Amino acid sequence: MAVSVFAPASLANFSVGFDALGLAVKPVDGTLLGDLVTVEQAEGENNLKVVGQFADKLPLAVEDNIVWSCLHLFNEAMADAGRATEKVTITLDKKMPVGSGLGSSACSVVAALAGLNAFYRDCFDEKTMLKMMGQMEAKISGSLHYDNVAPCYLGGLQLMVADEHIISRTLPDFKDCFYVMAYPGIEVSTKAAREVLPENYRRKDLLSYGQNLASFVDACHRQDKTQAFAVLQDVVAEPYRQSLLPGYEQARNYLLAQGSLAVGISGSGPTLFCVCDQEERAQELARWLQDNYLQTELGFVHVCRVDDLGARTLKD
Template sequence: MAVSVFAPASLANFSVGFDALGLAVQPVDGTLLGDLVKVEKSTGTDGNRLKVVGEFAHKLPSLPEDNIVWSCLHLFNEAMADAGFETQKVTITLEKKMPVGSGLGSSACSVVAALAGLNAFYQNCFDEKAMLKMMGQMEAKISGSLHYDNVAPCYLGGLQLMVPDGQIISRTLPDFKDCFYVMAYPGIEVSTKAAREVLPDNYSRKDLLAYGQNLAAFVDACHRQDKAQAFAVLQDVVAEPYRQSLLPGYEQARHYLLAQGSLAVGISGSGPTLFCVCDQQERAQELARWLQDNYLQTELGFVHICRVDDLGARTIED
């Protein structure tokens, strides 16, 4: 038996919701923007094995025990043992389609695809909540703090709001189905750890009020499907003012994209990927071409026009 699971890219924070909002995205041209994990029973005398392939495989540690997918296997097997389930020796193949340090939830893609793949291989021994908690635990190991704004949308799909309830974790918000999200990865890396270190330890009362009002207004607008209000308040007062210095060309691109009719522009996750929102595909295509010419910095960079990915992690037929 072999099972393959794809986990899509995600746009964490969504400007207005630092560590509280995440959006799963998929390119309109059908490109699989995310990671793919295949789990199959090891043959003969082989024990557990990990293979890493794909465009960005060279960016990952060479030793299996240093790879987050290997850690996922151990965590999952421990959970299986605690629940009284037997495990088999498996071979896991990670097809690393996502650039590391891109701000598109690269580590979350690997974690979600690996754990969801293992759960599917064992006929779904664990429910959605248990799986999400395991995914959050692995993400915390990577970034140093527990936050679900990448793993929740990557696993569940859609627009996810993190809630302060360990039993619920995340709520799905209504999103805007007619919107296009232009994602531009310039081809350089920004680590989540480094992006967090540039943030201040304390914020002013003015910033706290602005953050709370903007996030509340955005959630309200989502439920009322008020697109104008939703994107009018899509302002980042928590991270963007401090992180934009890590993103060459971001400030200039932001001014241009807004002047050309983007509904909103922001940093995806901790960067360096930039996103802009349009409600017309023709405009999205025009801005994608401009970003291709003016925001990318290396041959690894790319631009994708995306819609919301409502499916999240899912099995893929070989």
């Protein structure tokens, strides 16, 4: 038996919701923007294979790969539940660039754990799986936050809530919107991006953050697109992180001048996103970003919509 699970890219923070919002995205052209993990029975010992465009960006030692850690965590959970495990071969098809701000590590974690759960015919429920995914993400970034793993696993626009028994709520999103994701081809680690943030914030910024996030959530429920994107401003991270992204400020100014509803940094960067409600305009801006924002040959631009499915099993 073999199962393959795909986990999509995600746009964390969504400008207005630092560590509190995340959106799963999928390219309109059908490109698989995310990671794919295949789990199959092995005759000998457990083993891990890594393939794909960005495989060479991962640690060479198997024990240093987050997917290998996922296997150990899952097997421990199986043992605690009194369930038997088998020897497996896991193949990670690494389609996502590391340190891109698109939830690369979350894609690997979600695809691996969801793949193992599917291999064992869904031994664990959704909340148990989500907690394991958060645990693995915390191991990478140094702090527990679900704004990548929740949308990657569940799909849609997710709001993190302060209740460990709920973790995340799905917000109504805007179905007519397009999200242009531009990865410049350089790496910014989550750890480095967090280190540039201040230890303390001004009262004015805290008030703005709370008011903007509340206004955005309200607008989502009322489907008020004008209000939603009017308050999509990042007062927590972008002012401090934009210096890590070459050309970001110039690109943001251009995109807004060309009618983008909003522009921001995806996750901790360096990926930039902009929002449009017309596909033709989104494609035009994608071409401009292709010519003006990419830094290396590894960079790419995708016009995306919301991925409502999240992690899913792929059929042969």
